[in-house]
Amino acid sequence: MEPQTMMTKTFLFALFVVLAIAAGMAWVRLAPLDATLWHVNPAIAIKRDSPNDYLLRPVGGTGGDAVAPVWATDPVTLAQRLVAAALAEPRTRILAGGADQGFVTLVQRSALWGFPDMISIRTDAAPGGATAAIWSRARFGYSDMGVNEARVQRWLAAATEGLAVAP
Numbered sequence: 001m002e003p004q005t006m007m008t009k010t011f012l013f014a015l016f017v018v019l020a021i022a023a024g025m026a027w028v029r030l031a032p033l034d035a036t037l038w039h040v041n042p043a044i045a046i047k048r049d050s051p052n053d054y055l056l057r058p059v060g061g062t063g064g065d066a067v068a069p070v071w072a073t074d075p076v077t078l079a080q081r082l083v084a085a086a087l088a089e090p091r092t093r094i095l096a097g098g099a100d101q102g103f104v105t106l107v108q109r110s111a112l113w114g115f116p117d118m119i120s121i122r123t124d125a126a127p128g129g130a131t132a133a134i135w136s137r138a139r140f141g142y143s144d145m146g147v148n149e150a151r152v153q154r155w156l157a158a159a160t161e162g163l164a165v166a167p
Contacts, residue, residue, distance in 0.1 A: 031116075033139070038118040039096035039105040042135035045120070053137035054148035056156075058126060061133065065149065068132050068156075070166040075102045075123040075130040078159070082121050082132065085158035108151065115140055117148060119155075128166030132156075 047055050047063055057064030071078060076099065083099040086092050086106050095118065097104035105120045119136040134155075136148035 031139075033095060033107060033116060033118070035096035035105065038120070038139075039103075040120050040135065041103065041122055041133070042120045043122050043124070043133035045135050048137065050142050052141055052144040052148065053135065054152050055136075056132065056134040056152055058124065058131040058133055064133075068134070070126040070129045070131045071160055072129045072164040072166045075125050076100060078130040078132060078163075079104065079121065079123040081159035081163075082123070082134075082155060085155045086119065086121075088158070117144075117151070119151065126166070 042055060043057065043061060045055065047053060047065075054066075055064040056066050056068050058068050059070070061067070073081075079099040079102045083094070083104055083106070086108070087094075089108065091109040091111065091114075093107055095105045095107045102123045103121070105118060107116050107118055109116050116139045117136060118139060119134065122133045123130050124133075134152050136152050138144050138148065
């Protein structure tokens with residue numbers, strides 16, 4: 001094979017690889033996020049089989065990764081604090097619902113590729129205050145390397161700073 005032909009084939013292959021990566025990046029960033037599919041009540045949601053989600057449930061809830069305490073506040077205030085903590089982070093927006101409803105789903109995207117993670121939060125009254133159910137999950141991929149758990153713990157720490165845990 002002539003050197004010129006080899007260089008042409010190498011260039012075309014490299015161009016194909018670059019275009020394939022660009023198409024993948026575009027799909028991740030532009031794929032529709034249907035609120036009717038992602039705005040799910042985390043208090044009753046069924047965890048997926050893949051290890052790319054984290055589910056915090058109130059006391060008595062089953063099938064979660066951790067149990068949420070009861071904080072000495074009302075459900076709307078707790079929801080407002082959680083949403084404020086979420087929106088303080090970059091690349092985060094509300095997909096559906098709202099803090100005033102006590103039920104909201106947010107989207108947070110990764111910095112480089114823009115992979116979307118969906119986070120549904122529901123707050124409810126509980127004896128002595130309010131509790132929360134939070135389900136953070138990836139839209140794409142199989143594993144999240146602990147990103148969803150770390151996010152939930154970070155948001156909880158910021159939102160409940162200064163709040164007493166109800167006895």
